[in-house]
Structure formats: structure tokens, C-alpha cells
Amino acid sequence: MFNVMIDSVACNGKVGRRWFMQVLGVTSAATGLTACSNLLDDENPYVGGVQLGRDDVGVLNYAYALEQLEAAFYTQMLTTPYAGITPEETQLLTDIRDHEIIHREFLRTALGGDAIESLELNFGSLNFADRAAILAAARQFENTGVAAYNGAGKLLKNPDFLTLAGKIVSVEARHAALIADLLQPRTAYFASDEVVAFNGLENVQTPEQVLSAVRPYTGTVVNGDLLPTT
Incomplete structure (x- = not known):
């Protein structure tokens, strides 16, 4: 491919x-x-870790790593639900989990033999029993994911991959808005200064920034040194 x-x-x-x-x-x-x-x-500080690779393969592996993280996070949320979770919340979080699994499996299939291995993930620092704390973590993951796709889009050379990435990031943005509404219903929290810049555009993060942000949750060290920068 x-x-x-x-x-x-x-x-x-x-x-x-x-x-x-x-x-x-x-x-x-x-x-x-x-x-x-x-x-x-x-x-090399990444001995025992995974190398994402270069060019479009590297960028897709970068997205695949993030989707692995999100899919595992929501799976854990539903396996050990927070106290007082409602049936509506359970359904909403199940929908998000299923989306993340679809994204993960789509990227794994697209990459084929070039896909990185399944990552070892560690959510031990998160309190899944605390509704506010775990939804705040979910918001962080979703906002980081949106910023990651926004920052990686320009690195893709194949326009078909860019189109697919755009479709995925639009779903991730819907997730981010939904989680924000669960935390602060009927407010503008979904579009706060944390995620939307003064010019009305969504924030952007580089792979280096994103991989640093998620490093506490990845037991497998992820090396993005070969990723394109322009």
C-alpha cells in the first residue's frame, strides 16, 4: 500500500x-x-521501545500509537466505571470507546507489516473511581489527540491519508466536546482558551510535544525521532 x-x-x-x-x-x-x-x-534513550518510522508510515504509526492509548483508556473506564456513572454516561463512553477501537484497527490494517507493536500502557496514576478526575483525564487525552492530528496533518505527503486523518480528527473533536459537556454541562468549556486559540483556530501540537505529554501512560517508550518535521 x-x-x-x-x-x-x-x-x-x-x-x-x-x-x-x-x-x-x-x-x-x-x-x-x-x-x-x-x-x-x-x-539512544529508547532502547526497548518502538521506532515509529519516517515519512507517511511514521506519521500513521504516530496516530496508531495515540489511538491505542485512547482505546485502552476508555476500555479501562468502562471495565472499572467511576462511582455514580449513569446509564446515559455509560452509553456515551461506550460509543467513544468503540470509535477509538475502530480508529485503532483501521490504522493497524492500513499500516500492515509496517505497524508498530501493541504498546504496553500504564494508567496506574489515574483514579478511575473518581468521576471528575477521570473525565478530566479523558478531556486531556481527547484535546491532546485533536492537537496531535492538527499538528501532524501537514507532515503527510499522500493526500488520501490527509483526508482520512481529517475525518478522524473531526470525530476526536466531537469526543472532546462531549467530555467537556459531561464535566461542565451547557457551558462554553468545550471551546475554552485551553483548546481554541485567540484566532478561533484549534490548538496545534508537534509530535514531540504530544509524545512527551503521553509518556507517563506508555510503558513502551515511543521514539518519534525519524518523523518528518515539515
């Missing part, structure tokens, strides 16, 4: 061999792997 292909993995099974050989200027696989191992041990 993709014109860009991530090469056979090396360096702890996560980073492409050809990329390291090009960067290090080596010509033999054995020398390349030795140099790669040394570089990871001495300089």
Missing part, C-alpha cells in the same frame, strides 16, 4: 538496518549492526 517501506528491523528489533548503515556510513551488515548496538547503548 505504501511507497515508503521500513526495512528489516535490527538494533533490538525496532530500528531499520538500512537507515543505521546509511547514517553510520558502513558497508557490511555485521559492522552496521555492531555500530548500531553501540549507538543505542551510549546515546
Whole structure:
């Protein structure tokens, strides 16, 4: 499906061999792997993590990582519901969970063999029994997801992928508005200064900012160093 292909993995099974050989200027696989191992041990903080990749594949893996996080979060919310959850809230959160699972599985299928592995996630710092606290966490995840898609759209080269990303981010924005309304019903909280800038446009975050924000919840370290920046 993709014109860009991530090469056979090396360096702890996560980073492409050809990329390291090009960067290090080596010509033999054995020398390349030795140099790669040394570089990871001495300089790379992502040993044992996943490499998202480069170009459109990397950007889609970035989105796939975030969808994994959101799908797992809402699954946990419904597995251990907060005290006093109503049937209406349960249905709304179930709809959001199902959307996130669909997004996750769509991206996994689209990426095929280039998809990163399933991430280890850690929500131990979140109190799922506290309605206000966990809905605030949900709002953070949704707003971060919207800002992430807004920031990553310009990095995609294939217009078909950009169209699909636009369709996903519009759903994520609906989720963010719904969660905001659960927290502060019938107010303008869904479009507060936290998420909408003074010019009336949604806030944008770079992959570096987003990956830093979600790092407390990812047991698997996610490396986005190869992602495009323009």
C-alpha cells in the first residue's frame, strides 16, 4: 500500500538496518549492526521501545500509537466505571470507546507489516473511581489527540491519508466536546482558551510535544525521532 517501506528491523528489533548503515556510513551488515548496538547503548534513550518510522508510515504509526492509548483508556473506564456513572454516561463512553477501537484497527490494517507493536500502557496514576478526575483525564487525552492530528496533518505527503486523518480528527473533536459537556454541562468549556486559540483556530501540537505529554501512560517508550518535521 505504501511507497515508503521500513526495512528489516535490527538494533533490538525496532530500528531499520538500512537507515543505521546509511547514517553510520558502513558497508557490511555485521559492522552496521555492531555500530548500531553501540549507538543505542551510549546515546539512544529508547532502547526497548518502538521506532515509529519516517515519512507517511511514521506519521500513521504516530496516530496508531495515540489511538491505542485512547482505546485502552476508555476500555479501562468502562471495565472499572467511576462511582455514580449513569446509564446515559455509560452509553456515551461506550460509543467513544468503540470509535477509538475502530480508529485503532483501521490504522493497524492500513499500516500492515509496517505497524508498530501493541504498546504496553500504564494508567496506574489515574483514579478511575473518581468521576471528575477521570473525565478530566479523558478531556486531556481527547484535546491532546485533536492537537496531535492538527499538528501532524501537514507532515503527510499522500493526500488520501490527509483526508482520512481529517475525518478522524473531526470525530476526536466531537469526543472532546462531549467530555467537556459531561464535566461542565451547557457551558462554553468545550471551546475554552485551553483548546481554541485567540484566532478561533484549534490548538496545534508537534509530535514531540504530544509524545512527551503521553509518556507517563506508555510503558513502551515511543521514539518519534525519524518523523518528518515539515
